[in-house]
Ligand SMILES: Nc1ncnc2c1ncn2[C@@H]1O[C@H](COP(=O)(O)OP(=O)(O)O)[C@@H](O)[C@H]1O
């Protein structure tokens with residue numbers, strides 16, 4: 001059965017379709033490599049993901065960023081997402097997982113850093129049931145509350161949830177809902193804990209050691225950057241466009257010869 005990318009993404013939006021491709025063909029039969037990135041709010045997940053993208057050619061998907069984009073897009077679930085985020089609460093998995101899967105399929109890459117996810121058991125189970133993907137490992141940025149608070153208050157990205165009242169709620173949600181997920185992965189030997197109180201470069205040295213433990217090698221800087229920024233499909237589109245431009249110019253030049 002040949003299933004188009006569009007059909008696959010659409011299939012994720014309805015629970016009754018979730019197993020449409022069932023055991024015959026998993027929704028993600030491709031050999032995707034996934035690393036989950038967890039840690040409290042402000043522990044430095046996004047900062048380290050940006051470094052990993054540059055060095056290892058992974059596509060960075062931040063669940064929080066995807067949810068913020070969904071609010072901006074004016075979608076009908078935008079209001080509900082906005083209210084939950086303002087309260088520091090976790091958005092229902094069906095929304096978040098759908099956004100993640102769409103971004104994965106559209107990226108053209110096969111290596112993903114999924115940041116801020118799974119945030120609770122519901123997130124973990126929903127993703128696993130839909131994709132059959134188990135993470136290679138889970139990076140856990142372990143940071144003190146005092147340092148996370150300091151970083152968030154200095155972050156100044158104009159986020160609705162970066163205020164003292166919501167920060168407190170986010171810490172509570174992290175302790176109640178995310179730590180048990182980390183504990184579960186720890187029992188499976190998947191957690192790689194990193195002391196995230198340290199300066200950015202030192203934290204990244206520890207991240208590199210973990211990638212090396214899993215045999216993941218650094219890739220050329222140029223190749224990584226172009227793919228991470230543009231995605232495979234956009235690169236193909238640009239090549240097509242350039243070849244059309246070249247044809248037009250060749251015709252024009254030939255006219256003068
Ligand atoms: N190791 C670090 N030491 C000091 N500041 C950091 C460190 N890592 C990140 N930051 C800063 O802390 C803030 C929060 O980091 P960010 O990567 O956005 O965290 P998260 O994605 O976990 O919420 C940012 O302003 C970032 O520049």
Ligand SMILES: Nc1ccn([C@@H]2O[C@H](COP(=O)(O)OP(=O)(O)O)[C@@H](O)[C@H]2O)c(=O)n1
Pocket residue numbers: 039040041042045062063064065067084085086088089090091092096115116117118119123161170
């Ligand atoms: N898997 C996720 C990730 C984020 N979120 C929401 O997005 C908010 C911001 O998450 P984030 O990962 O961008 O930021 P930090 O809290 O890590 O700084 C969370 O507090 C949740 O409200 C969610 O509901 N589910």
